[in-house]
Amino acid sequence: MSDLLTIRDLRVTFDTETGPVEAVRGVSFRLGRERLGIVGESGSGKTITGRSVLRLIRPPGRIEAAEMTFDGIDLTRISEREMRALRGPRIAMVMQDPKYSLNPVMKVGAQLTEGLRLRDRLGAAEARRKAIEALEAVQIRDPERVMEAYPHELSGGMGQRVMIAMMLIPNPDLLIADEPTSALDVTVQAEVLSILDGLVRDRGMGLIFISHDLRLVARFCDRVLVMYKGRIVEEVAAGELTRAKHPYTQGLLNCLPRIGGSRAPLPGLDRDADWARA
Amino acid sequence: MSVSDTSFRDSRLAFALRQGGGIVLSLAATLLGLLLVTFFIGRVVPIDPVLAVVGERATQAQYDAVREALGLDQPLWKQFGIYVWDALHGDFGQSIRTREPVVDEIRRYFPATLELATLATIFGVIVGVPAGVIAATRPGSLIDQIVRIVGLMGYSMPVFWLGLMGLLLFYGILGWVGGPGQLDAGYQMLMEFELTRHTGMILLDTALNGRWDMFANALSHIVLPAGILGYTSMAYISRMTRSFMMNELGQEYITTARVKGMPEWRVIWVHALKNVMVPLITVVALSYAYLLEGSVLTETIFAWPGLGSYITDALFAADMPAVLGGTVVVGVVFIGLNMLSDILYRLVDPRAK
Numbered sequence: 168m169s170d171l172l173t174i175r176d177l178r179v180t181f182d183t184e185t186g187p188v189e190a191v192r193g194v195s196f197r198l199g200r201e202r203l204g205i206v207g208e209s210g211s212g213k214t215i216t217g218r219s220v221l222r223l224i225r226p227p228g229r230i231e232a233a234e235m236t237f238d239g240i241d242l243t244r245i246s247e248r249e250m251r252a253l254r255g256p257r258i259a260m261v262m263q264d265p266k267y268s269l270n271p272v273m274k275v276g277a278q279l280t281e282g283l284r285l286r287d288r289l290g291a292a293e294a295r296r297k298a299i300e301a302l303e304a305v306q307i308r309d310p311e312r313v314m315e316a317y318p319h320e321l322s323g324g325m326g327q328r329v330m331i332a333m334m335l336i337p338n339p340d341l342l343i344a345d346e347p348t349s350a351l352d353v354t355v356q357a358e359v360l361s362i363l364d365g366l367v368r369d370r371g372m373g374l375i376f377i378s379h380d381l382r383l384v385a386r387f388c389d390r391v392l393v394m395y396k397g398r399i400v401e402e403v404a405a406g407e408l409t410r411a412k413h414p415y416t417q418g419l420l421n422c423l424p425r426i427g428g429s430r431a432p433l434p435g436l437d438r439d440a441d442w443a444r445a
Numbered sequence: 446m447s448v449s450d451t452s453f454r455d456s457r458l459a460f461a462l463r464q465g466g467g468i469v470l471s472l473a474a475t476l477l478g479l480l481l482v483t484f485f486i487g488r489v490v491p492i493d494p495v496l497a498v499v500g501e502r503a504t505q506a507q508y509d510a511v512r513e514a515l516g517l518d519q520p521l522w523k524q525f526g527i528y529v530w531d532a533l534h535g536d537f538g539q540s541i542r543t544r545e546p547v548v549d550e551i552r553r554y555f556p557a558t559l560e561l562a563t564l565a566t567i568f569g570v571i572v573g574v575p576a577g578v579i580a581a582t583r584p585g586s587l588i589d590q591i592v593r594i595v596g597l598m599g600y601s602m603p604v605f606w607l608g609l610m611g612l613l614l615f616y617g618i619l620g621w622v623g624g625p626g627q628l629d630a631g632y633q634m635l636m637e638f639e640l641t642r643h644t645g646m647i648l649l650d651t652a653l654n655g656r657w658d659m660f661a662n663a664l665s666h667i668v669l670p671a672g673i674l675g676y677t678s679m680a681y682i683s684r685m686t687r688s689f690m691m692n693e694l695g696q697e698y699i700t701t702a703r704v705k706g707m708p709e710w711r712v713i714w715v716h717a718l719k720n721v722m723v724p725l726i727t728v729v730a731l732s733y734a735y736l737l738e739g740s741v742l743t744e745t746i747f748a749w750p751g752l753g754s755y756i757t758d759a760l761f762a763a764d765m766p767a768v769l770g771g772t773v774v775v776g777v778v779f780i781g782l783n784m785l786s787d788i789l790y791r792l793v794d795p796r797a798k
């Protein structure tokens with residue numbers, strides 16, 4: 168399978184007042200037209216890794232990489248203008264927290280249709296029709312009303328679905344989904360996952376699925392990258408998660424409550440300074 | 446689901462009405478407070494209002510008659526009631542100096558101030574907002590430094606100094622603009638006879654009369670005072686815009702817009718600016734109110750027949766009805782602008798509660 172995305176030795180550094188902070192420290196992976204999961208605890212660098220692919224790290228953050236290739240395009244070389252042309256219709260990212268990631272003073276409808284109107288030059292009615300379709304696809308029952316709503320009038324789960332719909336509208340070849348289903352209830356979550364699944368299988372979309380829910384990722388993805396402190400500590404095929412060798416991964420697995428199991432207090436992962444060096 | 450099934454448009458309307466009721470109530474309370482203050486100032490100052498009317502050489506009988514006519518023999522609470530009643534009907538008494546109803550004089554003077562302050566605010570917004578936005582998008586750049594320094598000068602240079610220097614340079618030396626006053630002396634005479642004063646604002650009235658020669662002359666006179674007031678307003682507005690914009694550009698929804706591939710102009714001038722507008726409305730209203738009340742110095746230097754000049758002259762002549770009437774008008778303008786900014790705020794911020 169030809170690679171859709173190749174990342175080699177990605178480093179993201181934030182120059183803060185107290186000195187440089189390395190949020191991502193030498194991440195490498197390849198992605199085909201498949202479902203790749205990224206898991207890791209909070210602050211491990213999942214979001215920053217995803218954003219680097221879009222080159223959307225703000226100063227004082229800096230991106231360095233030995234290689235970042237998307238569909239034969241060298242992302243480290245192309246101009247900002249060329250990069251902007253990729254964002255949206257080629258690479259999209261479902262942002263982590265819809266409460267802060269949707270524009271608070273713009274109606275949902277305007278945010279859904281602006282790409283269609285501006286980039287695809289569709290008329291208002293046509294853009295609106297497409298946006299409503301996209302909302303229906305993510306199981307929103309009253310899309311007309313949601314179109315007229317402002318983000319603060321949406322629940323967390325609705326916001327997430329609006330965000331997913333918005334990013335799927337331009338049919339991206341690569342979708343980076345950052346915790347896309349954390350606020351959805353189980354049935355809606357299953358529904359949304361099957362939509363994403365369908366896009367990967369039928370349209371050959373590449374999917375990076377970021378989550379800290381290891382079990383969900385293991386069930387849904389083909390491969391899983393486990394991140395810790397800005398590094399990938401282990402890569403496992405989804406079916407073989409239980410055979411994960413790295414103690415951090417095992418720790419993550421053990422943290423998960425099992426139905427019927429004792430709700431032991433989170434064991435507080437045993438950390439080894441060596442993992443971060445690896 | 447927080448978008449409830451009952452039509453939330455209706456509830457929004459009801460909400461707006463409830464808000465409207467609240468606004469009217471607080472408005473009434475503020476207005477009453479304002480009148481209370483001016484009423485007591487009028488009683489406290491060591492100027493005998495009766496003496497001011499009848500003069501030093503009046504007989505006791507004359508004095509008493511006027512005292513009775515002014516209602517000053519009544520108990521205090523009744524006097525206040527009458528004062529409020531009259532004020533609500535636009536009656537602030539007679540000017541001591543001119544024997545004219547104060548309200549008529551204010552009606553003549555206020556439009557000049559309004560015109561000056563409005564022009565200045567428009568200038569402040571048109572220049573200040575883009576300057577602040579551009580500075581915020583390139584922090585530390587040359588253009589940011591320029592905006593900062595130009596703004597700082599607007600903050601720190603006294604208006605009267607700017608006014609005098611401006612007159613000296615642009616009127617005295619270069620002759621680019623008209624001097625003090627609203628018109629050249631010749632036009633000033635003509636104005637009395639040939640101009641129908643529809644609004645009391647010189648630019649509007651000359652335009653409405655089709656007197657474009659007079660309009661051009663008026664424009665050459667207003668441009669300097671409006672520019673100087675507008676400069677101070679611009680300094681404030683650009684500084685606030687810059688800081689609001691910096692804040693908005695750090696928000697997540699900005700990244701979302703970029704993820705969607707939106708061009709940078711749209712990210713800044715639509716996505717971010719729409720959010721900046723929310724706090725900016727208050728800033729612009731404040732700056733406008735400040736110009737409407739505080740342009741006394743500018744009006745004095747430029748011999749501008751506005752409210753600032755009116756109140757100052759009245760003050761020096763111990764013309765209390767005029768001073769207090771003017772003060773009430775200033776207060777009402779301030780309250781009105783506050784209310785207007787409140788309404789606009791609700792219009793642009795869907796989250797406003």
Ligand SMILES: Nc1ncnc2c1ncn2[C@@H]1O[C@H](COP(=O)(O)OP(=O)(O)OP(=O)(O)O)[C@@H](O)[C@H]1O
Pocket residue numbers: 181183188189190207208209210211212213214215216227228263379
């Ligand atoms: N602007 C910044 N300045 C300094 N450090 C930053 C900045 N943004 C992110 N970081 C650091 O980068 C690291 C990775 O952050 P990132 O958002 O990628 O974590 P994450 O894995 O997505 O966590 P979560 O599960 O909480 O979303 C964090 O430790 C954070 O402190």
Ligand SMILES: [Mg+2]
Pocket residue numbers: 213214215263345
């Ligand atoms: Mg994250």
